[in-house]
Amino acid sequence: FNPEQEAQALRKAMKGFGTDEDAIIDILTKLNVSQRQQVLITYKSTIGRDLIADLKSELSGNFEQVIVAMMTPTTMYDVHELRRALKGAGTDEGCLIEILASRSNQEIQRINESYKLQYGRSLEDDIVSDTSSMFRRVLVSLATDAVGPEVFSLSFTFSVPVFKCLYEAGEKKWGTDEVQFMSILCTRNRQHLLMVFDVYRSIANKDITDSIKSEMSGDLEDALLAVVKCVRNKPAYFAERLYKSMKGLGTDDSTLIRVMVSRSELDMLEIRREFLTMYGKSLHSFIKGDCSGDYRKVLLRLCGG
Numbered sequence: 001f002n003p004e005q006e007a008q009a010l011r012k013a014m015k016g017f018g019t020d021e022d023a024i025i026d027i028l029t030k031l032n033v034s035q036r037q038q039v040l041i042t043y044k045s046t047i048g049r050d051l052i053a054d055l056k057s058e059l060s061g062n063f064e065q066v067i068v069a070m071m072t073p074t075t076m077y078d079v080h081e082l083r084r085a086l087k088g089a090g091t092d093e094g095c096l097i098e099i100l101a102s103r104s105n106q107e108i109q110r111i112n113e114s115y116k117l118q119y120g121r122s123l124e125d126d127i128v129s130d131t132s133s134m135f136r137r138v139l140v141s142l143a144t145d146a147v148g149p150e151v152f153s154l155s156f157t158f159s160v161p162v163f164k165c166l167y168e169a170g171e172k173k174w175g176t177d178e179v180q181f182m183s184i185l186c187t188r189n190r191q192h193l194l195m196v197f198d199v200y201r202s203i204a205n206k207d208i209t210d211s212i213k214s215e216m217s218g219d220l221e222d223a224l225l226a227v228v229k230c231v232r233n234k235p236a237y238f239a240e241r242l243y244k245s246m247k248g249l250g251t252d253d254s255t256l257i258r259v260m261v262s263r264s265e266l267d268m269l270e271i272r273r274e275f276l277t278m279y280g281k282s283l284h285s286f287i288k289g290d291c292s293g294d295y296r297k298v299l300l301r302l303c304g305g
Helices: 003-014 021-029 033-047 051-059 061-070 074-088 093-102 105-119 123-130 131-146 154-159 162-169 180-186 188-203 209-214 220-248 254-265 268-279 283-290 295-304
Strands: none
Touching: 003 021, 003 051, 003 283, 021 061, 033 051, 061 254, 061 295, 074 105, 074 123, 074 254, 074 283, 093 131, 093 220, 105 123, 105 131, 105 283, 123 131, 131 180, 131 220, 154 283, 162 180, 180 188, 180 220, 188 209, 188 220, 209 220, 220 254, 220 268, 220 283, 220 295, 254 268, 254 295, 268 283, 268 295, 283 295
């Protein structure tokens, strides 16, 4: 890997009349996110230009969105997406749920710090001013409870009859105690939650997801289901997000781009496997049938993992 060589090759692809999109795709998809950051810095120091500004001026549409996303450091990309979800016309609840339910404690802490630095206000404040009721409480809980340990404490599990609380908060009661559901589901302790789900099933005779579906609705239901899905099988959760972004009429491009870019170096191979198992078609063939042009080319490269 030679950042100067890659920087010069990118400049060449954009210089003069017309843009060599294939060259841009080849160069950027063979690099990982930290190598792309090195190229960004080298481009500035050797060519004296801003690489992202150059890319934006040469590219357009969804293809531009993917390339710019790939050039953005991981945490910063999450921060930009959360801000977009909160500050645009209307709130992109799906984006907020996806990021806050699926990131680890450390990732959430980094997101909070970067958000504050970037926008001069806390992520929590923006969530509070843009969402409401129990959904707001779940998001705030997911965005702020990232300081607790992600370790498994046996004594904690058995000293607090959590499953009983959940059952009494939901199935057993007329009306639902959402606060109780929320405080347990948003603890971010994976092994502990998996155990809670198992015991819950034996007490309530039904899966926690069925209880959530029958007791909650709307964004609150989506958020709590996302938490359960991410705890059980994160790649399957993302496979479902991808499937829903492409199935039916029209494509939810912002979700498709975000998942493809943010997971490409983490668990894309597992996501592909889950996608095939769940839907009987490969993710590759789905993207191929749903997208076109350079946009399709770059997504198929990211699909390679």
